[in-house]
Amino acid sequence: MTATAVPTDASEQTAPQPGPDTRAERLKRRLVPAGAAVLSGVLLYLSFAPRELWWLAPFAFALLGSVLHGRRPRAGFGLGMLMGLGYFLPLLSFTGVDVGPVPWIALAVAESVFLGLSGLGIALVSRLPVWPVWAGGVWIVGEAARARFPFEGFPWGKVAFSQPDGLFLPLAALGGTPLLGFAVVLCGFGLGDVVRRLVADRHARDRALVTSAALALAPVVAGAAATPLVSTAAEHGTATVAVIQGNVPRMGLDFNAQRRAVLDHHVRETLRLAAEVRAGKMKQPDLVLWPENSSDIDPYTNADAHAVIDKAAKAIGAPVSVGAVVTAEDGKPRNRQILWDPRTGPGAVYDKRHLQPFGEYMPYRGFFRLFSSDVDRAGVFEPGDDPVVFDMAGTGIGPVTCYEAAFDDVVRDQVREGAEILSVPSNNATFERSQMTYQQLAIDRVRAVEHGRAVMVPVTSGVSAVIRPDGTIAQRTGMFTAESLVADVPKRSSLTPATRVGAWPELVLALVGAAGVGWVIARRRTGSAG
Known part of the structure; x- marks a missing residue:
């Protein structure tokens, strides 16, 4: 008796197996995020004077957030360092004008370490709900730290200082440079998360997408709402x-x-x-x-x-x-x-x-x-x-x-x-x-x-x-x-709200970042204990 072959439905056919992971593909997976991290730093640098390109700063953080999302902490540190080098090397080039490249490069690398630590923290909190809020707080922790350590700190290059012509500027009168910087970072991370979700599913309409869009828009609305705080009146002549x-x-x-x-x-x-x-x-x-x-x-x-x-x-x-x-x-x-x-x-x-x-x-x-x-x-x-x-x-x-x-x-x-x-x-x-x-x-x-x-x-x-x-x-x-x-x-x-409240906005925003990192650590310990 001769066996007759029965046609198999296409849906039942075995799916083709992916080929071996080639060295070129592994290299690409590393180089693309690294290049994007450097580019985010360059974009942030370009938002600073003497250019009037303040609007590049949110896009810099949109790119950075997309690169760091879901990364392991060690990768977050490395990518944050690369972002810092793309940012601080050109921004601080003036420090080498008369003393050569060694002090300039040393300072840029030292400042980039802080951004590496910020990248580590952002990577940690990037899987939390409304992660752009926690990530923005982590960024403020990094700025607060480098404004104080070492040698009494070096706050040059705070994100807020890129915004003298920006839509977010009135927020400086409400919460000082920490709130202004947080607004820029939050807008960027929110925008980056919107793009990331749409790329993953162009038809996405879930609550998380709406939330990220709201987070991107909120700082712009807040800046407009804070405009009445900015006054030029001559109160005493x-x-x-x-x-x-x-x-x-x-x-x-x-x-x-x-x-x-x-x-x-x-x-x-x-x-x-x-x-x-x-x-x-x-x-x-x-x-x-x-x-x-x-x-x-x-x-x-x-x-x-x-x-x-x-x-x-x-x-x-x-x-x-x-x-x-x-x-x-x-x-x-x-x-x-x-x-x-x-x-x-x-x-x-x-x-x-x-x-x-x-x-x-x-x-x-x-x-x-x-x-x-x-x-x-x-x-x-x-x-x-x-x-x-x-x-x-x-x-x-x-x-x-x-x-x-x-x-x-x-x-x-x-x-x-x-x-x-x-x-x-x-x-x-x-x-x-x-x-x-x-x-x-x-x-x-x-x-x-x-x-x-x-x-x-x-x-x-x-x-x-x-x-x-x-x-x-x-x-x-x-x-x-x-x-x-x-x-x-x-x-x-008269005193602006920012003058009155002093360092409190920075403390509150830094606590937000610390709370986000603490939440992740607690979840990991609970998971390992289970």
């Missing part, structure tokens, strides 16, 4: 403020070699402005602001420096805030702002409190000298202790010296102390024509909105500026020019 940019004889670290020339430049520009005032070409200022390091010759101990500063103050007929390098009563150097009265001379002082490590002081000098002899070019300054507000012709001026503007607490302290106008005297000549001065100007603009204060930015070599309380720039100078800005500036004393 206006003050006519002059900002002096005297310029420097040369760029780079060696600009200090001609310290007397720097002082003379600022005296000369002040005398020129005084002549224009007498001629009726410029309005008489109520007060005058000089930049940081405008007198690196101590006017307390050098009679000639004292004499020329006094001459300039008398000529302009207004109190002058002078940035000077001095030796304090304890014999230690200070980076100081001196309130110079045209009649009585030097008076109240503010000593810079947050000093720049590896610039104004050198931690572990002997150790770091093993890598570069440039460490011996760093200063030996001592920090100040307390906030100080200058009474300049009846106007409360709060000095925040250069690098300090990146620290939430320093700016907040000056406003709470009674500053009606903020001044950020700076010296950017060290960094030549790099993007650093524009990044710092963006920070100052965010601070204006955060605290509802006009911000004056006198810089030795530019860009000097007059910033309105809504963060817009009323006047600005060029770079490496001698110029003066004179403006009627609103005096304000």
Whole structure:
């Protein structure tokens, strides 16, 4: 008897087995996420000044969230590190302008470690319900940590500082830079999760998709709702403020070699402005602001420096805030702002409190000298202790010296102390024509909105500026020019919600991130115990 073959239904046929996992496929699975992580960092960098591409920041986090979702913690750390390198290497390139690539690369790598840890945490919480919220909190934990450690922290590059032109900016007045940064990150992670779900199932309409879409949209709506918090009203009239940019004889670290020339430049520009005032070409200022390091010759101990500063103050007929390098009563150097009265001379002082490590002081000098002899070019300054507000012709001026503007607490302290106008005297000549001065100007603009204060930015070599309380720039100078800005500036004393609540938004958001990580750990322990 002959057997007859029975046709088998196609549905019953054995499905073809996948071929062996080739080395090329394994390499692709690694390189694609790695490349996407680097690209997310580059996109975040491009959202920063001098470009006005703030809207790239949410897309950077959308890409990062898609890359990190569902990853193991170790992969999350590696991808976060790659994102950090794509971000910090170009953002901090100005730090190597005059000292070479080693300090720049070392700083970028060190900061990227924090982003690696953030990536680890984001990967952990990425499987939780409404994971973009937990992930946004994890990001704030990372920013809070690197703003404090090591060497008193380095908050440069906080996400909030990419947003002086953004739709989210009014949130700075509600919860400061932590809330502003969280809004950007949450929007990005929410957007990324929407795209991820649609790619997985283009017909998806489940509750999780709707939730992610709501999370992406909520920060935009919140930014619009917070807009009424941003006010430019002159609550106590206006003050006519002059900002002096005297310029420097040369760029780079060696600009200090001609310290007397720097002082003379600022005296000369002040005398020129005084002549224009007498001629009726410029309005008489109520007060005058000089930049940081405008007198690196101590006017307390050098009679000639004292004499020329006094001459300039008398000529302009207004109190002058002078940035000077001095030796304090304890014999230690200070980076100081001196309130110079045209009649009585030097008076109240503010000593810079947050000093720049590896610039104004050198931690572990002997150790770091093993890598570069440039460490011996760093200063030996001592920090100040307390906030100080200058009474300049009846106007409360709060000095925040250069690098300090990146620290939430320093700016907040000056406003709470009674500053009606903020001044950020700076010296950017060290960094030549790099993007650093524009990044710092963006920070100052965010601070204006955060605290509802006009911000004056006198810089030795530019860009000097007059910033309105809504963060817009009323006047600005060029770079490496001698110029003066004179403006009627609103005096304000009301406190924004952000100024009132202080560090609480950062603490709450960091607790959200910590709670998300804690939830994952607890679930894993419970699962293993079961």
